[in-house]
Amino acid sequence: MLSIISADIRYGDRCLLLVNGTDEQSARTALRQFVEDVLPSCEVPLAENSPQSRNRLPRVLQATGVNGHFGLSASPGIAHGKVTVVSAMSLPKGLAAEIATDPEEELKRIKRAITAVRDRIREKLSHSRSSLGEAVLQADLAMANDVVLAERLAEQVSKGKSAGHAIVETGEFFIDLLRHSESEYIRERAWDLEEISVQFLEEIYGADLQKTKLWDHSNYLRWTGIG
Secondary structure, three states: OHHHHHOOOOOOOOOOOOOOOOOHHHHHHHHHHHHHHHHHHOOOOOOOOOOOOOOOOOHHHHOOOOOOOOOOOOOOOEEEOOOEEOOOOOOOHHHOOOOOOOHHHHHHHHHHHHHHHHHHHHHHHOOOOOHHHHHHHHHHHHHHHOHHHHHHHHHHHHOOOOHHHHHHHHHHHHHHHHHOOOOHHHHHHHHHHHHHHHHHHHHHHOOOHHHHOEEOOOOOEEEOOOO
């Protein structure tokens, strides 16, 4: 997915594909069949809440006089906490000046982190109980499995970057591409990629990267829906 987005191909653009090799005819036929018959059905439709429950708090919360800020519910239940104003993804202060001394070891750290995150997502998928939650996890898994993401991480390490810096800079590069897409679905994937990048960092450094973000203490209640 990231490789297609990186090409910055927009709706209506004319594209030229060159297929070379000993099996170019069969490859061209298979590619054409995929683009015409399979690709149109690959994008998961945007999930929508029912109109009846979209902008309504439960009576018990209405009685408290709290303000409700509504989004798209990914899972049922109530969450209580401080509203987070997210800043740019970054390394903890103590690791920001980290210097890579062994590129091979840095690359191994990244590969171990990717493997661990993939396994965790697959485990969550095996226990998913909602179609929306499953769709989000499938998108996360696609991100973690993306070949171009892994290639760019390796490229950053080859330039002397530490595992952490490689993840942050690679994540920021692709997140910027996603956020400038004309597709709402693809723009929302920027949050998925940021979350995946943070999980990579947490696997490597064992630190809570959320603590490096900015917090707003003026509000503290978030309702994600009941059902």
